[in-house]
């Protein structure tokens with residue numbers, strides 16, 4: 001499935017017993033040796049009486065994370081299309097708490113992503129205290145960022161134009177900056193108008209993606225805190241547009257956008273693991289292929 005080109009392998013953990021290691025996730029997410037995706041979503045029964053389901057989110061690097069905006073919409077589409085619920089308002093448990101998904105008549109999904117978290121310790125982000133703008137030293141430069149959690153951590157910086165933004169160079173540096181002890185997703189925001197931004201995102205554990213729902217929320221929060229944006233903003237990402245609404249501190253962020261199913265299938269974990277384990281690519285050629293960016297070869 002995908003939400004604006006941010007793609008997912010969504011696994012039914014309700015009607016089958018699923019146990020995947022971090023290696024399995026990396027292999028499944030690999031675009032040559034596996035199926036290929038930015039994140040893997042695992043749908044399971046909820047432990048929370050207020051929700052019928054929980055869904056777990058794993059980045060392509062195998063790490064489990066707290067929240068995923070595009071993934072939440074795809075989860076809603078999945079449980080509806082699989083006949084697992086007939087509700088229009090679907091409460092779901094995630095690592096960062098309960099969120100409610102609304103499947104609309106037009107096929108779009110509207111999500112209450114909860115209120116943004118601005119206290120540095122809860123992002124987590126190392127800072128002297130809470131502020132609107134934070135200095136961040138990268139290489140020999142001092143840049144200014146906003147820092148927000150949507151259940152998962154986000155840094156947002158303003159750029160003149162997203163096309164020339166240093167996503168590939170600064171993205172990985174900021175993702176692993178010492179001031180973000182759990183790493184961070186990095187948004188490069190171009191303000192077009194009070195109700196319109198362009199955004200490119202280097203995602204924690206996945207690299208640059210075509211869209212990132214939680215960073216779109218975080219960017220609008222930062223833009224409003226910096227008095228640059230209105231309460232309703234069209235966020236144009238490389239994969240398409242999201243509509244984000246935020247009335248101000250303490251209020252929830254609402255995200256509306258599409259969710260598309262592109263394929264259904266069966267992943268043969270046994271053969272995939274065995275075939276990969278016996279793969280005879282010699283280390284040098286694997287490294288060369290990886291270096292050429294042709295594929296992300298799991299270790």
Ligand SMILES: N[C@H](CCC[C@H](N)C(=O)O)C(=O)O
Nearest residue numbers: 068069070152204212213214
């Ligand atoms: N890379 C994110 C998880 C996926 C978020 C993104 N795909 C979205 O749509 O919000 C993280 O490590 O927190």
